[in-house]
Amino acid sequence: MTLTAPSGAPGRRDPGALAASAGRGRRKRLVRPARTGGSQQRLGPVYLAIAPFFVLFGVFVLVPVVFSIWLSFQKYSVLGGIGASEFVGLRNYEFLAQDATFRRAIVNSLLIWVLGTFPMLAMAIVIAAMINSVTRLKSFYRLAYFLPNVTSIVAVTLFFGALFSEQFGLINQVLEGLGLSGVPWLTDPWAMKAVVAILITWQWCGYNAILYLAGMQAIPGDVYEAAALDGAGPVRQFWSITLPLLRPVILFTTVISTITTLQTFTEPQVLFGSNTAVNPNSGGPGQGALTMVLYFYQQAFNNNDYGYGAAIAMGVFAVVLVFVVINFRLARTGDDH
Amino acid sequence: MAVPTLPGPEGSAGVAAPAPKRRPSGAARRRSLLPHLVLWVGVVAALFPFYWSVVMATNTTRDIFSTPPKLVPGTHLAENIANVFARIDFFGALANTALVAVVTTVLVLTLDSLAAFAFAKFEFPGRRVLFGLLLLLFMLPAQLSLIPQFLIMRELGWTGQLQALVVPALANAFGVFWMRQYMSTSVPDEVLDAARLDGCGFFRQWWHVAVPTARPGLAFLAIYTFVAAWNDYVWPLIVLVNPEVQTLQTSLAQLNVSFGTDYSMVMAGALMAIIPIMVAFLFLSRWFVADGVAGAVK
Numbered sequence: 021m022t023l024t025a026p027s028g029a030p031g032r033r034d035p036g037a038l039a040a041s042a043g044r045g046r047r048k049r050l051v052r053p054a055r056t057g058g059s060q061q062r063l064g065p066v067y068l069a070i071a072p073f074f075v076l077f078g079v080f081v082l083v084p085v086v087f088s089i090w091l092s093f094q095k096y097s098v099l100g101g102i103g104a105s106e107f108v109g110l111r112n113y114e115f116l117a118q119d120a121t122f123r124r125a126i127v128n129s130l131l132i133w134v135l136g137t138f139p140m141l142a143m144a145i146v147i148a149a150m151i152n153s154v155t156r157l158k159s160f161y162r163l164a165y166f167l168p169n170v171t172s173i174v175a176v177t178l179f180f181g182a183l184f185s186e187q188f189g190l191i192n193q194v195l196e197g198l199g200l201s202g203v204p205w206l207t208d209p210w211a212m213k214a215v216v217a218i219l220i221t222w223q224w225c226g227y228n229a230i231l232y233l234a235g236m237q238a239i240p241g242d243v244y245e246a247a248a249l250d251g252a253g254p255v256r257q258f259w260s261i262t263l264p265l266l267r268p269v270i271l272f273t274t275v276i277s278t279i280t281t282l283q284t285f286t287e288p289q290v291l292f293g294s295n296t297a298v299n300p301n302s303g304g305p306g307q308g309a310l311t312m313v314l315y316f317y318q319q320a321f322n323n324n325d326y327g328y329g330a331a332i333a334m335g336v337f338a339v340v341l342v343f344v345v346i347n348f349r350l351a352r353t354g355d356d357h
Numbered sequence: 358m359a360v361p362t363l364p365g366p367e368g369s370a371g372v373a374a375p376a377p378k379r380r381p382s383g384a385a386r387r388r389s390l391l392p393h394l395v396l397w398v399g400v401v402a403a404l405f406p407f408y409w410s411v412v413m414a415t416n417t418t419r420d421i422f423s424t425p426p427k428l429v430p431g432t433h434l435a436e437n438i439a440n441v442f443a444r445i446d447f448f449g450a451l452a453n454t455a456l457v458a459v460v461t462t463v464l465v466l467t468l469d470s471l472a473a474f475a476f477a478k479f480e481f482p483g484r485r486v487l488f489g490l491l492l493l494l495f496m497l498p499a500q501l502s503l504i505p506q507f508l509i510m511r512e513l514g515w516t517g518q519l520q521a522l523v524v525p526a527l528a529n530a531f532g533v534f535w536m537r538q539y540m541s542t543s544v545p546d547e548v549l550d551a552a553r554l555d556g557c558g559f560f561r562q563w564w565h566v567a568v569p570t571a572r573p574g575l576a577f578l579a580i581y582t583f584v585a586a587w588n589d590y591v592w593p594l595i596v597l598v599n600p601e602v603q604t605l606q607t608s609l610a611q612l613n614v615s616f617g618t619d620y621s622m623v624m625a626g627a628l629m630a631i632i633p634i635m636v637a638f639l640f641l642s643r644w645f646v647a648d649g650v651a652g653a654v655k
Contacts, residue, residue: 065559066479069471073533074487076468080525081494084502084509091504102508147399150392157393163642164400167407170638172588174606175627178613179406182413182620188422190409197425226403283498286590290610316500321595326504333500340498 091330098324105327112331122332124307125315126339128213129282132311133343135217136284137277140225141270147225148232149258162233165226173223177290180219181206206291209308216287216309224280228273235269236262271351275344282340285313312336413624421620437625444616446601447629450608455633457522457604458586465529465582466575473536474567475559478549495530503595510596517599526586532578539574540567580641587634605630 092112097104116122151161168176183190184205192202205211239262247257263270288311292304302318303310316336320329413421416431441447475481476488506525507516515521544567552562568575590606597603603611612626 063481066475066481069475069559069563070487073468073472073528076524076528077491077494077530079509080506080528081502081530082490084505085494085497087505087508088501147396150396153392154389154396157396161396161400163639165403166642167635167638168403170584170588170634171407171631172590172606172609172634174588174590174609175410175631176406178609178623178627179410181613182421182624183406183409185620188426190426193424193426222403222406279498283500289594290613293614313500317591317595320504321507326508329504333498333504337498337501 088330088333091327092334094327094330096324096326108327112328113334115328116331116335121307121310122312122315122335125303125310125312128303128307128309129284129311129313129339131213132216132220132284132309133278133281135213136220136281137274140221141228141273141277143221144225144228144273145232145263145266145270147229148236149262151229151233152236162230165229167226168223169227171223173286174290176223177219177287180215180222181291184215207305207308209306212288212292212304212308215291216284219287220281220284224277228277231269231273232266235266239265267351271347275347278343278347279340282343283313283336284311285317288314289317312339410624410628413621414628416621418619418621433621434625437621438629440619440622441612441626441629444622445608445612445626446603447605447608447626450603450605451630451633453519453602454587454605457519458583461523461526461586462579462582464523464527465532466579468527469529469532469578470536470540470568470571470575471563473533473540474544474563476533476537477541478544478546478567479559491530491533495534499591503592506592507595516596517602519602521596522586522589522593522604525592526582526589529582532582535578535581536571536574540571543574544570576641580638583637584634 091105093107093109094105095108095111096102097106147165151158151165154161184192186192186202186204186206189205191205195202203211205215243261243265244257247261252260288303288309292302292309293314303314312332313336316329316332319325319332323329412428412430414437415434416427417433417436420427420431420433476484510516510521510525515524548566548570549562552566557565588606589604590610593604593607594610597607609623609626609630613623616622
């Protein structure tokens with residue numbers, strides 16, 4: 021199975037689609053310039069076709085990435101601009117290593133990742149298996165579960181902010197109606213992370229379920245028939261056939277979810293960003309929902325500290341990379357088994 | 358669906374095994390109802406926030422916050438919408454968002470399908486290196502390039518202007534990956550050879566052969582790009598420094614910051630901001646869900 025999907029979230033960049041290039045064993049058409057002799061003329065249009073994209077790509081991706089690395093070794097002067105920035109060596113990184121706020125942001129992001137990724141993916145597999153098992157309403161289910169994913173994160177966050185509003189929100193009203201006490205969803209550090217994780221789960225569960233569903237439908241039916249003949253029941257079939265054969269899709273979705281969730285920004289920014297004016301390091305009360313990218317944004321674009329912001333961006337990249345590598349390692353350990 | 362459904366009684370595969378013959382049909386039917394039951398719980402969870410936003414947007418804030426709260430749509434929608442219009446330039450933001458989304462989509466489709474066609478069907482010096490570069494940089498997180506992108510925009514004098522949203526979005530590596538993959542399997546080499554023998558150059562092969570045959574892939578990329586452009590928040594937040602020029606997402610967030618206590622009004626704004634994209638999605642969902650995402654695993 022080769023994953024070629026965009027799995028991206030609208031509105032988020034999707035590094036996972038790198039799998040798209042994994043097409044194997046395809047026929048490739050050759051221009052064969054050697055035989056025609058006029059290689060320059062024939063290749064001209066080809067280069068002309070890729071030129072606009074690569075010019076833009078160079079200016080807006082390649083140069084910025086290199087520039088960002090350079091910036092992370094600079095002390096940027098807001099007044100003097102780039103010309104007045106001075107080389108400070110590893111000072112930004114030294115500061116980053118000792119920055120308690122960044123450490124807190126890492127912990128927050130990791131907690132949101134754990135709360136918002138694994139239950140969501142487990143639910144998505146169950147949903148996919150169920151959609152796969154029914155005959156009627158398949159398309160309806162696919163559509164209904166996919167709908168949260170095309171809604172803008174800002175609007176979704178506003179919906180959930182109202183639902184979880186502490187004094188009058190529906191969730192607390194229901195809890196109190198049941199005789200329980202309301203939860204301080206937007207002020208308690210754990211509840212804040214839970215709300216962000218619930219938001220992520222709501223928006224991404226159906227999307228991942230549909231990816232799993234596609235994977236399940238690619239499993240040949242005779243595998244199940246053979247298992248049924250051997251006396252394997254539905255649950256046994258799910259554990260022994262569906263899950264192992266879904267491994268590539270599961271790895272793919274885990275990597276994508278890890279990358280996007282560790283870079284959570286909009287949800288905490290909209291829910292808790294409004295008091296950044298009071299405290300530039302804020303991510304809600306007690307910085308309970310200050311994620312790595314939110315901290316990056318605040319340092320870079322509220323404080324205009326571009327040098328330190330660039331160093332934070334590198335730090336975020338390093339953290340994400342570590343966890344993506346762990347994902348792949350775990351997947352390989354599974355292979356040996 | 359691109360992927361064939363599995364054969365079997367009840368068309369089931371995966372979880373539900375074919376029911377043994379001796380089992381009474383009533384039990385089998387009950388068992389096949391269980392997934393529907395669970396799935397409906399999920400559907401309610403997936404759709405409830407939409408319903409609740411309608412309830413909030415059609416009632417007054419005081420009604421929502423009364424105990425017990427109102428659970429059904431009310432009659433104050435017009436009033437809430439009028440409040441939105443009074444607080445933000447909704448139609449200005451809508452026009453900006455639509456313009457940016459349409460222009461970005463058209464340009465991304467053109468540039469990406471051109472580049473993708475070259476990568477999918479032609480061998481040329483530098484092909485591997487360029488594609489590898491694309492792949493490598495695509496893996497890097499977005500915030501690594503945000504600061505320099507902003508500085509470039511400031512250098513160009515584009516901050517606060519709509520082209521600052523369109524132009525960087527055109528460096529969309531995902532679109533090239535996706536279209537390359539799609540074209541390499543769907544555009545037949547025989548037809549390209551025939552076109553070449555008839556004297557068609559690269560661009561005519563692209564326009565007359567590649568684009569028509571890759572239409573489903575292009576449709577998916579179009580919706581994907583449009584939705585992403587419509588919903589983008591981080592970059593407009595950074596680069597739209599001029600309060601007069603905003604998109605729906607940034608003005609929605611602004612509405613919440615300034616008037617967040619008026620939930621009904623904020624919800625009315627949020628609802629209006631998502632309705633166009635919802636309608637577009639429902640019309641085009643066949644492409645988006647079936648061909649796009651299901652084409653993921655081939």
